[in-house]
Amino acid sequence: RPTVVTIFNQKGGIGKTTTAVNLSVCLAALGHTVVLVDLDSQSNATTGLGIVAPPTRGAYELIAGTATLAEVRSPTAFPNLYVCGATDELAGADIELALDSDPQHRLAQAVKGLPGDVDFVVVDCPPALGMLPVNGLVACDWAILPVTPEPMARDGLAKAWRHIQRIRTNLNRHLEVAGILLTMTGPDPLHTAMAETIRAEFGQRVLPVVIPYDPVVVEASSHDRPVVVHAPDSAAARAYVDLAGMIVARTHAR
Amino acid sequence: RPTVVTIFNQKGGIGKTTTAVNLSVCLAALGHTVVLVDLDSQSNATTGLGIVAPPTRGAYELIAGTATLAEVRSPTAFPNLYVCGATDELAGADIELALDSDPQHRLAQAVKGLPGDVDFVVVDCPPALGMLPVNGLVACDWAILPVTPEPMARDGLAKAWRHIQRIRTNLNRHLEVAGILLTMTGPDPLHTAMAETIRAEFGQRVLPVVIPYDPVVVEASSHDRPVVVHAPDSAAARAYVDLAGMIVARTHAR
Numbered sequence: 001r002p003t004v005v006t007i008f009n010q011k012g013g014i015g016k017t018t019t020a021v022n023l024s025v026c027l028a029a030l031g032h033t034v035v036l037v038d039l040d041s042q043s044n045a046t047t048g049l050g051i052v053a054p055p056t057r058g059a060y061e062l063i064a065g066t067a068t069l070a071e072v073r074s075p076t077a078f079p080n081l082y083v084c085g086a087t088d089e090l091a092g093a094d095i096e097l098a099l100d101s102d103p104q105h106r107l108a109q110a111v112k113g114l115p116g117d118v119d120f121v122v123v124d125c126p127p128a129l130g131m132l133p134v135n136g137l138v139a140c141d142w143a144i145l146p147v148t149p150e151p152m153a154r155d156g157l158a159k160a161w162r163h164i165q166r167i168r169t170n171l172n173r174h175l176e177v178a179g180i181l182l183t184m185t186g187p188d189p190l191h192t193a194m195a196e197t198i199r200a201e202f203g204q205r206v207l208p209v210v211i212p213y214d215p216v217v218v219e220a221s222s223h224d225r226p227v228v229v230h231a232p233d234s235a236a237a238r239a240y241v242d243l244a245g246m247i248v249a250r251t252h253a254r
Numbered sequence: 255r256p257t258v259v260t261i262f263n264q265k266g267g268i269g270k271t272t273t274a275v276n277l278s279v280c281l282a283a284l285g286h287t288v289v290l291v292d293l294d295s296q297s298n299a300t301t302g303l304g305i306v307a308p309p310t311r312g313a314y315e316l317i318a319g320t321a322t323l324a325e326v327r328s329p330t331a332f333p334n335l336y337v338c339g340a341t342d343e344l345a346g347a348d349i350e351l352a353l354d355s356d357p358q359h360r361l362a363q364a365v366k367g368l369p370g371d372v373d374f375v376v377v378d379c380p381p382a383l384g385m386l387p388v389n390g391l392v393a394c395d396w397a398i399l400p401v402t403p404e405p406m407a408r409d410g411l412a413k414a415w416r417h418i419q420r421i422r423t424n425l426n427r428h429l430e431v432a433g434i435l436l437t438m439t440g441p442d443p444l445h446t447a448m449a450e451t452i453r454a455e456f457g458q459r460v461l462p463v464v465i466p467y468d469p470v471v472v473e474a475s476s477h478d479r480p481v482v483v484h485a486p487d488s489a490a491a492r493a494y495v496d497l498a499g500m501i502v503a504r505t506h507a508r
């Protein structure tokens with residue numbers, strides 16, 4: 001059974017997609033077979049891996065149960081890395097799922113049906129608290145909670161944490177939070193002070209790996225390339241490589 | 255009837271709340287009576303106006319039709335400015351509304367019932383394409399579409415624009431897009447190049463007012479104060495004052 005890593009935070013623009021894409025590319029580069037599932041109708045993770053034409057079938061069909069993961073995954077330019085792309089229909093998934101049986105376990109069931117050769121499934125979530133992030137967290141082994149060291153993002157952290165714990169209690173006892181991942185963390189005093197506040201509040205739950213603020217990340221995305229490919233020596237790329245190494249080590253230790 | 259200004263973009267973290275809060279404060283400072291409606295369950299606009307205890311009744315009751323805007327609006331520290339706060343229940347509004355009659359016009363109906371002394375209603379939307387942003391756009395006279403000059407945010411702009419036009423055609427013929435508001439626009443070459451790309455693509459639809467990237471905005475939010483109050487001489491504050499002046503002028507001209 002593959003290990004499922006879900007990137008979740010209902011706050012917008014704090015680095016979920018950037019983390020999902022770069023983590024997937026790193027895990028694939030380490031030799032693991034990876035499928036990135038893009039549950040966000042914005043489809044930034046799908047285009048971030050260079051897939052520009054919207055897929056005809058993808059994450060929506062997976063969640064609706066009309067296709068298997070083996071059927072909707074498509075190869076990318078990166079060896080060992082496949083993507084189950086997002087389409088606009090995902091925006092209507094909440095209402096669609098609300099009227100169906102077993103709405104929370106769709107992704108978990110789809111992952112069970114995967115061929116044995118897949119090692120990791122990485123899930124990118126939309127900035128919301130609806131049925132799609134719930135599917136991502138019900139299917140998951142490790143949850144990563146990105147956050148930027150800014151007051152509005154910090155405000156939402158306690159709520160995101162509580163949301164994850166509720167899912168763990170009621171729907172997925174196997175869920176472990178790998179940790180809170182500080183992203184876009186610049187050298188300015190506001191960021192440093194805010195990062196300290198988050199560490200003081202959440203302690204060990206904050207990962208030792210910190211993704212620095214680095215304009216090269218934005219530059220990479222203008223070429224539809226992950227930063228670990230576009231600028232492998234950058235501080236942000238090295239931090240993502242460290243994150244992948246950590247996830248692999250923790251998975252083996254489990 | 256009040257003029258409704260809705261701040262919309264499904265992309266996360268691009269300055270919707272910062273715009274809604276600062277625009278509201280400026281309109282109130284100009285002597286207009288303003289109600290800020292926070293449709294985002296993250297409730298960043300509610301706390302951004304200094305309301306720390308979650309309201310017992312607010313935007314959810316308004317949308318569900320169990321309370322009027324006059325009943326749920328509460329005063330803020332700013333003269334002439336009221337807020338209809340957000341609560342966690344809003345996260346479930348899509349499913350709630352999907353099973354009700356006339357789900358798209360709830361906010362529009364609530365605004366009709368407002369006392370005659372309200373001049374502006376400003377609506378902050380969650381980063382999504384669901385029923386809540388639809389309610390915001392169906393009720394609105396002016397839509398403002400914030401965007402950061404970054405590739406992933408630009409990717410979503412055409413989709414956001416199409417979404418607004420569909421609502422205008424099918425649900426609210428009165429809707430006018432005030433324009434695309436460039437936010438967090440820094441001096442670095444990537445931002446400048448991206449801002450040019452957006453202007454080349456959208457032409458006159460891009461507002462002449464640009465909100466610069468300014469760390470003082472983040473500092474202000476750590477004090478739960480809008481930047482126009484925390485640092486009124488900052489470039490970001492002055493840009494928001496200009497935006498408010500423009501909205502007032504266009505409203506009078508209409």
Ligand SMILES: Nc1ncnc2c1ncn2[C@@H]1O[C@H](COP(=O)(O)OP(=O)(O)OP(=O)(O)O)[C@@H](O)[C@H]1O
Nearest residue numbers: 012013014015016017018127212213214217266404
């Ligand atoms: N380490 C970094 N340094 C600089 N910019 C970054 C960094 N990580 C991400 N970004 C940029 O910040 C913006 C937001 O990142 P991203 O889109 O990954 O966030 P998200 O949480 O997935 O957003 P949404 O909530 O809309 O899904 C993007 O323009 C991205 O390129």
Ligand SMILES: Nc1ncnc2c1ncn2[C@@H]1O[C@H](COP(=O)(O)OP(=O)(O)OP(=O)(O)O)[C@@H](O)[C@H]1O
Nearest residue numbers: 012150266267268269270271272381466467468471
């Ligand atoms: N002009 C600016 N300069 C610097 N930082 C800014 C600026 N405007 C907003 N920010 C910061 O960027 C972050 C995102 O802004 P904001 O929360 O307003 O976006 P949003 O679109 O409402 O996010 P969401 O999609 O989660 O609702 C916040 O931390 C905010 O303080």
Ligand SMILES: [Mg+2]
Nearest residue numbers: 016017040044
């Ligand atoms: Mg994203």
Ligand SMILES: [Mg+2]
Nearest residue numbers: 270271294298
């Ligand atoms: Mg917001």
